[in-house]
Amino acid sequence: MGKQLLLENIDAPGINTLEGYRANGGYRALEKALKMNPNDIVEEVKKSGLRGRGGAGFPTGMKWGFIAKPEGVPRHLVCNADESEPGTFKDRFLMQKKPHILVEGMIISSFALGVNTAYIYIRGELLYVYHILEKAIAEAYAAGYLGKNIMGTGYDLDLYVHPGGGAYICGEETALIESLEGKRGNPRIKPPFPAVSGVWGRPTVVNNVETIAAVVPIVNMGGDDYAKIGIGKSTGTKLISASGHINKPGVYEIEMGITVEDFIYSNEYCGGIRNGKKLKAVVAGGSSVPILPADLILTTAKGEKRLMSYESLADGGFQSGTMLGSGGFIVMDETSSVVKNLWNFTRFYHHESCGQCSPCREGTGWMEKVLERIVNGHGKQSDVDLLWDIQTKIDGKTICPLGDAASWPVASAIRHFRAEFEDYIKNPQNIKDEKHYYNLRNEKAPVA
Amino acid sequence: MSKKEIKFSDETLALIQRIIRRYPEGKQKSALLPCLHLAQMEFGGWLAPETMDYVASILNIKSVEVYEVASFYSMFNLKPVGKCLIEVCRTGPCWLLGAEDLVRHIEKKLGIADGETTADGMFTLKTVECLAACGTAPVIQVGETYHENMTCEKTDSMLSDYRGKNEVVTHWDKKHIKA
Numbered sequence: 001m002g003k004q005l006l007l008e009n010i011d012a013p014g015i016n017t018l019e020g021y022r023a024n025g026g027y028r029a030l031e032k033a034l035k036m037n038p039n040d041i042v043e044e045v046k047k048s049g050l051r052g053r054g055g056a057g058f059p060t061g062m063k064w065g066f067i068a069k070p071e072g073v074p075r076h077l078v079c080n081a082d083e084s085e086p087g088t089f090k091d092r093f094l095m096q097k098k099p100h101i102l103v104e105g106m107i108i109s110s111f112a113l114g115v116n117t118a119y120i121y122i123r124g125e126l127l128y129v130y131h132i133l134e135k136a137i138a139e140a141y142a143a144g145y146l147g148k149n150i151m152g153t154g155y156d157l158d159l160y161v162h163p164g165g166g167a168y169i170c171g172e173e174t175a176l177i178e179s180l181e182g183k184r185g186n187p188r189i190k191p192p193f194p195a196v197s198g199v200w201g202r203p204t205v206v207n208n209v210e211t212i213a214a215v216v217p218i219v220n221m222g223g224d225d226y227a228k229i230g231i232g233k234s235t236g237t238k239l240i241s242a243s244g245h246i247n248k249p250g251v252y253e254i255e256m257g258i259t260v261e262d263f264i265y266s267n268e269y270c271g272g273i274r275n276g277k278k279l280k281a282v283v284a285g286g287s288s289v290p291i292l293p294a295d296l297i298l299t300t301a302k303g304e305k306r307l308m309s310y311e312s313l314a315d316g317g318f319q320s321g322t323m324l325g326s327g328g329f330i331v332m333d334e335t336s337s338v339v340k341n342l343w344n345f346t347r348f349y350h351h352e353s354c355g356q357c358s359p360c361r362e363g364t365g366w367m368e369k370v371l372e373r374i375v376n377g378h379g380k381q382s383d384v385d386l387l388w389d390i391q392t393k394i395d396g397k398t399i400c401p402l403g404d405a406a407s408w409p410v411a412s413a414i415r416h417f418r419a420e421f422e423d424y425i426k427n428p429q430n431i432k433d434e435k436h437y438y439n440l441r442n443e444k445a446p447v448a
Numbered sequence: 449m450s451k452k453e454i455k456f457s458d459e460t461l462a463l464i465q466r467i468i469r470r471y472p473e474g475k476q477k478s479a480l481l482p483c484l485h486l487a488q489m490e491f492g493g494w495l496a497p498e499t500m501d502y503v504a505s506i507l508n509i510k511s512v513e514v515y516e517v518a519s520f521y522s523m524f525n526l527k528p529v530g531k532c533l534i535e536v537c538r539t540g541p542c543w544l545l546g547a548e549d550l551v552r553h554i555e556k557k558l559g560i561a562d563g564e565t566t567a568d569g570m571f572t573l574k575t576v577e578c579l580a581a582c583g584t585a586p587v588i589q590v591g592e593t594y595h596e597n598m599t600c601e602k603t604d605s606m607l608s609d610y611r612g613k614n615e616v617v618t619h620w621d622k623k624h625i626k627a
Binding site for chain 1: 478480481482485513517520522523538539540543576577581593594624
C-alpha cells in the first residue's frame with residue numbers, strides 16, 4: 001500500500017468526531033497554516049503540483065491565483081461535493097468517514113484565499129452526509145476553529161453546507177453557483193469566470209472535496225515534499241473509486257504512477273476480475289471518459305505499461321487513450337456488453353442535460369433513441385455512422401462540458417468496439433442469448 | 449390537503465430562518481433548495497402548488513421562481529408519492545451488477561411499474577441516476593438511507609420492514625429537526 005494521506009486512519013474509532021480526528025493528528029495543519037502568510041499557503045499549493053480532483057485536473061494553485069480581489073467585495077470558497085459522475089463515490093466515502101479533513105481543508109483554503117464565508121455544496125441525495133458535515137462543523141465552531149477570531153488570529157470564517165436537489169449538471173462549477181443562488185442549474189457562459197464573478201457576482205473559487213482535503217497534507221508536509229509523491233505532473237495521491245466486475249470494489253488511495261495492471265489485479269487494490277472472468281473493457285475516470293478495451297487500458301499504443309496518472313491514461317489521445325477524470329474506475333468483464341452499457345450512459349446524459357443548448361438537449365435524446373433500437377434488435381446498418389455523426393455535432397458545441405461528456409463515450413465505444421455494434425444489428429437473435437458474449441472488439445479478443 | 453394546513457412547524461420555521469441567515473442580506477432565494485426539501489418532509493413527500501406558493505411567500509420570491517426550480521431538480525416530486533419512495537439506481541455500475549433485475553423484481557412484487565404508486569399508497573417506485581455508491585452496487589435509496597449491495601432477497605426484507613413501520617419517509621429525515 002502506498003502513502004495514505006487522505007485515508008490515513010480512516011477506520012480509527014471516532015475519526016468522524018473532532019476529538020478522534022485530533023487524536024490522529026487532525027487540525028495540526030490548520031494551526032500551522034494560521035501562522036503562515038496566506039500567500040505563502042497559495043505558494044505551497046502551487047509547489048505541490050496539486051491538480052483539481054473533480055475531473056478536469058486543472059492546477060489548483062493556479063486556479064487560486066486567478067481569484068480577483070477587488071476592494072470591499074467579499075469573495076467565497078465553495079466546495080463542490082455534488083459528486084454525481086457515474087462510477088465516482090470517493091467524496092461521499094471521505095466525507096462520511098472523515099468529515100473533519102474537509103472542514104480543516106476548507107478553513108485553511110479560505111484563510112489562504114482571504115474568504116470569510118465558505119460553502120460546501122453537497123448533492124441532495126447525500127442529505128445524510130449533509131447532517132454528518134453539519135455536526136462536524138458545529139464541533140469545529142465549538143473548538144474555536146470556525147467563527148470569529150479563529151484561534152486568536154483575528155481571522156473570521158463562517159462555513160455552511162448547502163444541499164442540492166438532484167441534478168448531475170450542478171457538478172459543473174457555474175451550474176453549481178446558479179444552484180447555490182437558488183436557481184435552476186443552467187451553466188453560465190464563461191467568461192466571466194467564477195474567479196472574477198461567481199456566486200452573487202462575487203469572486204468565487206470552486207474546488208472538489210478531494211482537492212480541498214489534499215490541502216491538509218500539503219500544508220503538513222510542505223508543497224515540495226507532496227510533489228515528490230507521484231509521477232511527473234501527476235503529483236500526490238489520488239482517490240480511485242473502483243467498481244464493476246472486480247473482486248474488491250471500493251475507494252483506494254493510490255500514489256499516482258502505479259500501473260493500471262497492478263491496480264486491477266493486485267490484491268492490495270481491485271483483486272482481479274470477479275468469478276475468474278477475463279477483462280473486457282475499462283472506463284477509467286468516470287462515465288464521461290473514453291472507454292478502452294483491455295489491451296489498451298493495460299498497455300499504451302506504444303507498448304508501454306499504462307500507469308494510473310493524468311498523462312499516462314491520456315497517452316495516445318482519444319485514438320488509443322482516455323483520461324484520469326474523477327478517478328471513477330469502472331471495470332467490465334467479458335460477459336458485459338459495451339453497446340448496452342453505452343445505451344445506459346447515454347440515457348443518463350439525456351436525463352441530466354439541462355436543456356439549455358440544442359446540440360446537447362436534442363443530441364443526447366437522439367443518441368439514446370438510436371441506441372435503444374439497437375439494443376432491442378431493431379438497429380439499422382446506418383445507425384453506427386449516424387451515432388458517430390451526432391456525437392461530432394455535440395462535442396465542443398455546448399456552453400458546458402456535459403455535451404462533450406455525452407459524446408466521448410459514444411465515440412470511443414464505436415472506435416474500439418464497432419464490431420459489437422454491427423453484431424447487434426446483423427444478428428439480433430443473439431441479443432437474448434445470455435451465453436452470447438459480446439467479445440467483439442475490432443479484430444482483437446480480450447486479454448487475460 | 450386543505451390550504452389552512454400548509455404551515456411549517458415552529459421548529460422547521462426556526463431552522464429555515466437560520467438557513468436564510470447563511471446567505472447574504474437580500475439573497476434569501478439561496479435557501480430555496482433546502483426549503484423545498486423541508487417542505488417535502490413536512491407535507492407528505494411531495495410539493496403541491498399550494499406548498500410551493502407557501503415556500504415562495506416565506507422566501508419573499510415569486511411563485512414561478514419556485515416552480516421553475518422544483519421542476520428542474522429530480523428529487524422534488526410534483527405529484528403525490530407513496531409513503532416510501534423506493535429509488536433504485538439504474539446507472540453504470542449498478543446496472544452492470546443487476547439493477548435492472550431489482551427493478552423487475554420490485555415491479556412484480558408490488559404490482560406497479562416504474563413511476564407508479566401501490567394502491568394502498570405505501571410505495572412508489574422510481575428509477576434514478578447514479579447515487580455515488582457504485583462500490584456497493586446495486587443500491588436503493590429510501591429517504592436518507594442507502595441500502596447497498598442489494599439482492600432480490602434483501603429488497604424483499606427491506607420492503608417488509610418499511611411496510612411494518614408504515615411511516616412517511618423523506619430525504620430530509622424528521623429526526624434531524626431539533627425541537
